[in-house]
Amino acid sequence: MQLEVTRFKSMHIALKELERFIRDGEHLQTGKPLRQMHDLRSREALGNWLLCAAVNHGFVRDRLIFSSDPRGGDGIIQDTEGGTTWDMEHVIVPASRDGSAQDETALIQKAIQDKQNKGGRAYASGKTLVVFSNARGGEWYPNRVGRALPEPLDFDAVWVVCLQGVVDGGYTYGVTRLERTHSPVWRVHIAPDFGSWTVEPVQ
Known part of the structure; x- marks a missing residue:
């Protein structure tokens, strides 16, 4: 069955549309759904964009779109060449109300487990889970979280995205695919004018 979806014409256009939400960090946490995107939330759109940017780095072209x-x-993330699609499921680890530091590793683990418990395999099967972490807990440990993934894992895959820093108007996000043995990490550097980005594999 072919779905009537809404998508951006390119990754560059998508980033420019997301710019106002990225600059307004509060919208990413509490903003209303985007009606024109079938009620996709801004943080969900950003998370999907970041996954596409990280994976596309290996292809050296924009092969994945959302x-x-x-x-x-x-x-939905689609491989425009292979034809496969990923149905996305998102959860947020919110910043604390008073801005205090949190145990980000523990909160990410809890968010994954809570989603796993929500409906079991019937709910999670065929979906890719993205944890959007807004927690301000300093460094967290992807390999440790990967080793602690639920067993069995009902989601097809689990990713974590989080803001790592803002320097001179440029934003850097971490993108991690959690694995039990070794969790690969990318840094996505967004230029201050939001006209381009670079991707740096970290581990």
Whole structure:
């Protein structure tokens, strides 16, 4: 069945559209859903964009794109050459109300476990889970979280995205694919004018 989805014409156009939400960090945490994107939230759109940017780095072209999901999901990522799609499921680790530091590793683990417990395999099967972490807990440890993934894991894959810093108007996000043995990490550096980005594999 072909779905009537909404998507951006390119990754560059998507980034420019997301710019106002990225600069307004509060919208990423509490902003209303985007009606034109079938109620996709801005943080979900950003998370999907970051995954595409990280994976596309290995292809040296924009092979992955993302769209809305009219079925009520948190977006769809599509491989434009291979034809496969990823149904996305998102969860946020919010910043503390008073801005205090948190144990980000523990909060990410809890967010994953809570989603796993929500509906078990019937709910999670066929979906890719993205944890958008807004926690201000300093450094967290991807390999440690990867080793602690639920067993069995009902989601097809689990990713974590988080803001790592803002320097001279440029934003850097960490993108991690959690694995039990070794969790690869990329840094996505967004230029101050939001007209370009670079991707740096970290581990």
